Amino acid sequence: MGLIDLFKGKFVDPTYPGVHGGGDIVTTTLDAMIKWGRKSSIWPMPFGTACCAIEFMAVSFSHYDIARFGAEVLRFSPRQSDLLFVAGTIVDKQGPVLKTIYDQMPDPKWVISMGVCASSGGFYRSYHTMQGIDEVVPVDVYVPGCPPSPEGLLSALMKIQERIQKGEQAREPQGAHRLGAPGAGAIDRRARREAWARDDAARRAEGKPPRGLLQLRVLPPAANEEHHG
Amino acid sequence: MASATAAVAPGLLAKPAARVLSEALGDRLLSAADFRGDLAITVDRRSWVEAARLLRDHPQLGYELFLDLCGVDYLDKDDRAERYEVALHLYSVSHRHHVRLKTPVPESDPKLATLTGVFKGAGWFEREAWDLYGIVFEGHPNLVRILTHDSFVGHPMRKDYPTAKRHVLKSPKERLLEVPPGSENLLINIGPSHPSMHGAFRVQALLDGETITAAEAEIGYMHRNFEKMAEERTYWQIIPYTDRLNYCSSFMNGHGWALAVEKLLGVPAPPRAEAIRVILSELSRVMDHLVCIGANVVDLGAITPFFVMFRAREDIYDVLDACCGARLTVSYVRIGGLAQDVPESFAALVGRAVASVREVLRQADELLTRNIVFQKRFKGIGVMPKEEALSWGWVGPCLRGSGVGYDIRKDHPYSGYEQYDFDVPVGTLGDCFDRYLVRMEEMRQSLRIVEQALGKMPQGPIITDDRKVALPPKSEVYGGIESLMNHFKLVYDGILPPPGEVYGYTEAANGELGYYVVSDGRKHPWRVKVRPPCYNIYQAYPEMIRGGMLADAIAIIGGLNVIAGELDR
Numbered sequence: 029m030g031l032i033d034l035f036k037g038k039f040v041d042p043t044y045p046g047v048h049g050g051g052d053i054v055t056t057t058l059d060a061m062i063k064w065g066r067k068s069s070i071w072p073m074p075f076g077t078a079c080c081a082i083e084f085m086a087v088s089f090s091h092y093d094i095a096r097f098g099a100e101v102l103r104f105s106p107r108q109s110d111l112l113f114v115a116g117t118i119v120d121k122q123g124p125v126l127k128t129i130y131d132q133m134p135d136p137k138w139v140i141s142m143g144v145c146a147s148s149g150g151f152y153r154s155y156h157t158m159q160g161i162d163e164v165v166p167v168d169v170y171v172p173g174c175p176p177s178p179e180g181l182l183s184a185l186m187k188i189q190e191r192i193q194k195g196e197q198a199r200e201p202q203g204a205h206r207l208g209a210p211g212a213g214a215i216d217r218r219a220r221r222e223a224w225a226r227d228d229a230a231r232r233a234e235g236k237p238p239r240g241l242l243q244l245r246v247l248p249p250a251a252n253e254e255h256h257g
Numbered sequence: 258m259a260s261a262t263a264a265v266a267p268g269l270l271a272k273p274a275a276r277v278l279s280e281a282l283g284d285r286l287l288s289a290a291d292f293r294g295d296l297a298i299t300v301d302r303r304s305w306v307e308a309a310r311l312l313r314d315h316p317q318l319g320y321e322l323f324l325d326l327c328g329v330d331y332l333d334k335d336d337r338a339e340r341y342e343v344a345l346h347l348y349s350v351s352h353r354h355h356v357r358l359k360t361p362v363p364e365s366d367p368k369l370a371t372l373t374g375v376f377k378g379a380g381w382f383e384r385e386a387w388d389l390y391g392i393v394f395e396g397h398p399n400l401v402r403i404l405t406h407d408s409f410v411g412h413p414m415r416k417d418y419p420t421a422k423r424h425v426l427k428s429p430k431e432r433l434l435e436v437p438p439g440s441e442n443l444l445i446n447i448g449p450s451h452p453s454m455h456g457a458f459r460v461q462a463l464l465d466g467e468t469i470t471a472a473e474a475e476i477g478y479m480h481r482n483f484e485k486m487a488e489e490r491t492y493w494q495i496i497p498y499t500d501r502l503n504y505c506s507s508f509m510n511g512h513g514w515a516l517a518v519e520k521l522l523g524v525p526a527p528p529r530a531e532a533i534r535v536i537l538s539e540l541s542r543v544m545d546h547l548v549c550i551g552a553n554v555v556d557l558g559a560i561t562p563f564f565v566m567f568r569a570r571e572d573i574y575d576v577l578d579a580c581c582g583a584r585l586t587v588s589y590v591r592i593g594g595l596a597q598d599v600p601e602s603f604a605a606l607v608g609r610a611v612a613s614v615r616e617v618l619r620q621a622d623e624l625l626t627r628n629i630v631f632q633k634r635f636k637g638i639g640v641m642p643k644e645e646a647l648s649w650g651w652v653g654p655c656l657r658g659s660g661v662g663y664d665i666r667k668d669h670p671y672s673g674y675e676q677y678d679f680d681v682p683v684g685t686l687g688d689c690f691d692r693y694l695v696r697m698e699e700m701r702q703s704l705r706i707v708e709q710a711l712g713k714m715p716q717g718p719i720i721t722d723d724r725k726v727a728l729p730p731k732s733e734v735y736g737g738i739e740s741l742m743n744h745f746k747l748v749y750d751g752i753l754p755p756p757g758e759v760y761g762y763t764e765a766a767n768g769e770l771g772y773y774v775v776s777d778g779r780k781h782p783w784r785v786k787v788r789p790p791c792y793n794i795y796q797a798y799p800e801m802i803r804g805g806m807l808a809d810a811i812a813i814i815g816g817l818n819v820i821a822g823e824l825d826r
Binding site for chain 1: 404405406409413418419420421422423425429449450455456457477478479480481482485486497498500501504505507548563568570574584585821822
């Protein structure tokens with residue numbers, strides 16, 4: 029299977045009679061050979077924190093069997109892995125830990141953001157939840173779902189294999205601008221009420237009614253009214 | 258004394274806790290109330306510790322099990338004299354009753370005496386109340402932030418803190434412990450990214466050789482603010498959030514939430530819905546215990562049992578998938594019933610899952626229970642005596658492993674558990690092996706309950722017909738103006754419970770999962786406090802591993818089944 033992959037594309041056409049006829053010899057470039065080896069023997073590091081980690085277990089165990097994709101050697105040390113599975117919510121307290129883990133992985137390395145919490149914070153738009161791990165690490169593939177179905181995660185793994193073969197790799201944290209940006213979440217009740225009171229007082233001082241008060245008034249007749257008569 | 262009897266209604270004096278406290282405290286007991294069967298006593302904050310001690314030690318009360326302590330912020334509530342309130346929940350195993358003790362705390366001087374001298378479990382809860390509400394507990398040995406990070410500014414659960422206001426963590430805390438000067442002890446950091454710490458717990462241990470001389474735990478690596486989010490959601494919208502508390506057994510959290518809100522509303526679910534809830538809850542309990550034991554033995558170096566056990570989980574996933582279309586986070590429960598009826602294949606799928614779990618348990622017995630290597634790693638390790646366990650606030654399989662037979666399904670049956678015949682396994686020593694055996698036996702008992710419930714599942718509706726709680730069926734909405742109006746009103750206004758507060762509790766996989774819900778009559782709850790079972794359990798962990806070997810610390814943590822989503826919420 030893998031060798032046929034290697035023949036595809038720009039290097040050698042597998043249907044070309046010379047290849048099969050030639051017997052045991054395949055010609056390719058060293059670069060393509062290394063990439064093919066890399067994508068068929070991914071060593072993932074699962075950074076599982078929450079619910080998604082349980083679905084990740086389901087993917088790695090016998091029913092869904094991640095070994096079919098050559099990625100079953102789970103390493104719990106970043107030094108020995110080339111794919112980071114971030115499975116679960118990352119909160120602000122965890123952010124520096126995730127960054128350290130990513131930095132410790134040897135290059136080249138890829139990152140899968142599993143589930144909406146890791147991708148965007150999910151439905152936790154709140155004071156302690158990171159709104160997507162791409163604030164601190166570059167992400168190659170985002171997988172939607174809460175949690176994603178096992179098939180979705182396997183599909184993401186195949187996307188990573190494609191990226192490895194093409195030599196593509198995310199380099200910069202895509203959402204770094206969001207880190208430290210003020211959250212525009214729900215309303216600060218007391219501040220809002222105080223702002224309204226200040227505004228009302230200022231308008232009253234100018235002799236105007238408070239904002240938002242609907243005032244009915246009779247419109248003056250329009251200048252061109254006689255045309256309608 | 259005259260004012261005390263005025264504060265307590267004559268009918269309430271029949272309750273021992275109200276009578277004893279009213280006699281002892283006099284006019285320092287401010288009020289007592291009984292709403293939906295929950296006894297709540299409010300005392301002056303000067304007699305806070307005295308009242309708690311009395312509740313624990315008085316022979317007629319005996320509230321020895323510490324459940325929960327939390328703050329509540331009543332900003333701009335005109336009927337409240339003070340802005341903050343601290344609520345304490347206790348339970349008496351011997352007399353089988355709950356109580357809620359409350360005290361108002363003023364905004365100008367938010368201070369309260371600590372309860373750490375009365376209950377060991379109060380330590381982390383008071384730290385949390387300080388972290389989230391800024392209530393200072395005087396005399397607390399270590400009052401520092403616990404859930405939020407160290408660069409955090411403000412107290413986020415206060416009503417005037419904007420929900421989404423974040424702070425960047427600039428310098429993570431490197432050391433939880435200090436090496437004493439001149440000592441040759443080694444400080445070792447475990448977690449949060451460590452395979453046996455499940456991604457979200459952190460422990461630092463001071464080692465003398467391989468013996469742990471001191472340990473300290475740090476949590477909050479999964480604090481994603483369920484409680485703050487719940488204050489801005491309607492009672493329905495909270496159901497998906499509850500699924501993600503203990504995600505190993507999602508359904509049980511929703512079940513507990515629905516029961517708590519049904520208690521607040523006074524609207525029961527129909528019998529068929531309750532029977533289905535029981536079946537799915539017990540299957541979820543099995544799923545949870547399978548992952549707990551499986552992950553525990555993986556930490557010890559045995560991968561095979563986990564592979565075997567996960568196979569049975571897939572069969573239970575099939576049941577959940579057929580019912581609601583989701584494997585893990587199900588959101589199947591609704592206030593007053595269930596989202597829809599079970600499919601026709603339900604009985605066959607449940608039967609297959611039960612058979613599969615039976616086979617897995619047989620294999621696990623062969624692989625583990627009689628395995629001498631496994632026994633050597635587990636027996637006599639992490640012993641937790643009964644009295645200590647109660648003071649820490651342990652519940653569930655861990656408490657039963659220590660020899661206390663408290664099981665809410667037996668002691669306060671809900672959802673029709675009184676109809677089913679099952680046993681509650683209890684350990685003798687309270688070590689890791691006892692906790693393992695209790696979990697194994699609980700799974701067998703759960704299968705018994707599932708089979709009984711399936712055998713006599715009643716027919717009928719699966720959700721209440723109270724149109725202020727549950728949506729009318731679609732056929733009626735499209736066919737009649739009254740149902741259309743009901744549908745519109747319920748979607749637009751939400752469920753509007755009466756003002757009041759309840760504590761709903763169920764026996765989740767890890768033990769007593771409680772929801773303290775405060776309603777002010779509007780569509781969003783004013784306050785939701787989850788009483789997470791593993792919070793108390795993990796709090797005891799640093800003390801349990803002190804004096805033991807480092808390798809045993811790993812054996813102990815898996816058996817406690819600490820789940821990050823529930824621990825940090």
